[in-house]
Amino acid sequence: MSHKGDLDPQFYEMLEKLQALDFVLVELNLFLDTHPDDLASIQQYNQLVQERTQLANHFQQLYGPLMNFGHSYSKFPWEWSKVPWPWQV
16 A cells, blocks of 8 residues: 655655664664774764654654654544554555
8 A cells, every 4th residue: 555645755755764774773783782892883873863863753743653652652633543654655
């Protein structure tokens, strides 16, 4: 089920940026598991966590929750009944 034409281009740009940040954060996390004393990587990780948090908060204000089970707030009315969900695009 495609909803690509239903939302403005910013939705997809922001979602793609979030996915890219998530990918880099996973890779840095794995690297830091084996290089726990790499200060530059820790600083990069923390900076990207902050960037991702800000972007995710902004995305959720505009388009609704990214994650369920208490990880995202919902506006009224309940937003989880709206589609597409982030994993459907």
